[in-house]
Amino acid sequence: MKTEISFLGVKFDNPIVLASGILGVTAASMKRCIDLGAGGVTIKSLSMEPREGHVNPTMAGYDNYFLNAVGLSNPGVKEGVKEIIKFKKMCSAPIIGSIFGGSVEEFGETAEIICESPIDILEINISCPNVKEEFGSPYAYDPKAAAAITKKVKEATSKHNIPVSTKLSPNAWNITEIAKACKEAGADAVTAVNTVSGMTIDTSFQTPLLTNKSGGVSGPALKPIAVKAVWDVYDACNMPIIATGGVTSGDDAIEMMLAGGELVGVGSAVFWRGPEVFKIIVDEMKQYMTNNNIDSLASIIGKAHTS
């Protein structure tokens, strides 16, 4: 039984990768996710300057959804690079870098720095819904902006032969247009999706729970939205996809692959099933393979489109 996936030329022992922003602040925390069964990890998104992020409460978990407005806290790309180097000393599993910025130039500068580190793939986060006041609407809503950033980042990554995946927003009504624009600008893949905008109000205090008021919804409530985004992008662009959003079980992950995901991002699931969730999901996928006589997971990618 083969769970290996070769994604953009990088070998993953299994398709389950830690999504950006969950647990992945330090080398050690990412290594722990590998030990607990993940096929690869994505580091928490990095920016040029360190950021403290929003004021707490920044996260809340409920039965079927998770809401966050962490506000892209990170120690800055230079510190982040040290964690990436350390991670690669600790293990040989693939690591996906992740960057964001306030302008096309800043994305470019940040990319230049992170490309000096041993990342296997670089994810461009243009889709965080929680920093509107600072950065305006996510670039992921605008095909031109998404393309301009992808192009700029590619200038840095191509010198190092590092493939790029642009991370899309489920809030974009024209997600396939955005994906196409990114592909034309040189994106090797897309990550679909980031969180969808949401809010929850505390009825006792009669005020939004998050200090940032609005946040991003992830977890099971996001899954059907993510499946549709992956499906649409696969259909329209025929490009590799890191399918992310609401995966908490092996069956969810299989669903994402059938929709067209080559890798499957898993984040909020650790809230419901603990950090052991990576191994649990992979085991459940293997069970599915046994039950359905599937030799290799790679064979089911996009399969739902052919039936």
Place this chain on the structure above:
Amino acid sequence: MKPTIVKILNIEEEAENVLTFTLDYPALNSRPGQFVMLWLPGVDMKPFSIASDDGKELKLSIFKVKKFTTALFEAKIGDKVGVTGPFGNPYSWKQGAHVLAVGGGYGSAPLAYLINEAKKDDCTFDLFIGARRKNLLLYSNKFPEEFTHIATDDGSEGHTGYVTEILEEKIKKLSSKDKKRAVVYVCGPELMEVAAAKVSQKYNIPSQISVERFMKCGFGVCGQCCIDDTGEPMCIQGPVLSGEHALSLPEFGKYHRTKAGAVEKY
């Protein structure tokens, strides 16, 4: 993980710059060593160790530091606050153990909770409390004098010097029978914790240390509190670790991470 909104029932002055807040929280079901996140809407949400939980009321002893704690110190009886938790790995003990509790700063708060619970399991106690000076001592007169031992840096009360020095003196004097059933429990400034863990190790007494890191979620999602080199989140795997495990971590006593996640040396 909806915050429970509760009323402040009482506010008492505990020491200089320390207030104990009593909250109307029935059935929290916590264990000593665990913490809650306290929410003041519009201000922040921060972690605090549980100082007492009798199934009806929850007590937190809080040092005034900056923004959040200053805002909290302005709260009045009857005001409402939000609480999530309890979170984290608690202290544990065996029936009839001899508890050597070592507290510095607000560290005495969870240890007081530990003593009150372990009493029910026929444990015996020695409580060691340290502070820079007398006015900063927390919980130094809550327990019987015969088992309360005090150290201050300036000698304004008790032993002049570190609390770990009086811990070591006491351990040396323990009968071999008491030593066999002894466990050291520590909560306080990290360098004091390192010293206490080492003293315990030196005398072959197991220890349990509360290791605190910057916390955002409190429930193992954000990764902000993960410690090197195991990557364990201290909000779940900790705060209470065995002393041996804590001492094996290259981060313990050496550095921690800020709110942004940057390494900061002690």
